[in-house]
Amino acid sequence: VEIDLALLADAATIDGSGKLNILGIFDRLTAASFPTRHPHLSLVLRFSAGIQQVGRHDVGILLKAPDGNEVVRIDGEINLAPGPSD
Template identity: 40%
Template structure:
């Protein structure tokens, strides 16, 4: 399996037909003061693999890191890869909803997507202070 798509969005879902719908893609959050709390965001990931991946379970971990590399939180879990059509690529969509994430100060942050102990993708996030108006 590998990461085909990884991004931050305001909202996403997977339709009944299997379509991945994404609204409000972003990579920067602006705030007037710090600390600040961002009310809602979703980390959207699409994994893709060959037919041999069908029916397997992989170890998945999402790490949220500050710009100095410190891990602010980690979310371990598993990724169960469903069976697809014989001989076709398999896909797995993963949507992680994050509510009320607090940022102590502006800076560069990143979500590391780790699959079976190997970093597969990084989703950067800038958090910037809005300049005061005079």
């Protein structure tokens, strides 16, 4: 399993036909002082995998401060399904 897209954006949705819609991609975050709070953002990750990797997989996201201390940790699970056949 590989991450083939990773970015921060104002919002991201997947429509009824499976298209990924991304609004307001960030290329940097800035603040006048720290700590700070950003009102809302979306972490967009798209995974790529082979047919042999179909099924459930544990996934974790860890954000660290510059000093290496853990700031946020999110643990979860993804279910990889076969894509459409061509």
